[in-house]
Amino acid sequence: MAVCITKAYGLDRIRARVPAWHAAMQAGKRAAPKCVATNAAGERCGGVRMRGADRCRCHLTGPERDATDIQRAVEARKKLRSTNTMRRADGETALRNIARRQLHRAWKRDPTVAGATLVLEDHDESRVLAWLAENHGLDLERRPFHDNGRPISARAIDRLRWAGTLALTQRITAEGGRRRVFAALRDDLAWWRKHHGELTP
Numbered sequence: 001m002a003v004c005i006t007k008a009y010g011l012d013r014i015r016a017r018v019p020a021w022h023a024a025m026q027a028g029k030r031a032a033p034k035c036v037a038t039n040a041a042g043e044r045c046g047g048v049r050m051r052g053a054d055r056c057r058c059h060l061t062g063p064e065r066d067a068t069d070i071q072r073a074v075e076a077r078k079k080l081r082s083t084n085t086m087r088r089a090d091g092e093t094a095l096r097n098i099a100r101r102q103l104h105r106a107w108k109r110d111p112t113v114a115g116a117t118l119v120l121e122d123h124d125e126s127r128v129l130a131w132l133a134e135n136h137g138l139d140l141e142r143r144p145f146h147d148n149g150r151p152i153s154a155r156a157i158d159r160l161r162w163a164g165t166l167a168l169t170q171r172i173t174a175e176g177g178r179r180r181v182f183a184a185l186r187d188d189l190a191w192w193r194k195h196h197g198e199l200t201p
């Protein structure tokens with residue numbers, strides 16, 4: 001006898017309740033305490049607060065954010081041990097985001113700190129490197145240096161790879177890609193100049 005899986009498992013009833021769950025989630029969001037920061041327009045931000053803080057993920061910065069992230073990392077590592085696939089994925093995403101932010105903070109002090117915020121499959125990596133070589137004359141594999149002989153820092157390489165990725169996936173235009181490449185190299189050279197002076201090849 002044929003069994004209708006949808007009916008057997010009560011999926012119809014589950015589906016019917018989805019709009020109510022969404023409504024409850026939205027109501028919860030509206031009722032939750034809001035970010036107290038003031039935005040550029042001089043208004044209350046009103047974004048969702050980070051747990052244990054009075055500001056949202058954009059406005060919670062500096063040492064307070066570091067403290068919140070330490071706590072978040074503890075929670076995220078607990079999730080990695082969960083038997084629930086979604087909880088584990090949540091934990092992995094949170095840890096990745098925390099690590100990415102720590103790297104950006106380290107790069108503010110020193111852009112040569114090793115690391116990358118973008119992880120690509122081998123064939124995508126090759127495409128991005130080819131894009132940088134063909135469109136911008138950058139051979140990162142063989143010659144990751146500026147014209148003045150300074151190495152292109154890890155942060156700049158990360159920004160260049162992001163530019164290539166966004167351009168190849170058409171999330172930005174070729175012109176947008178060009179501007180990002182220009183800015184990445186310009187900022188990197190400015191850092192070298194400021195901290196290590198001029199160097200001629």
Ligand SMILES: [Zn+2]
Nearest residue numbers: 035045056059
């Ligand atoms: Zn905010």
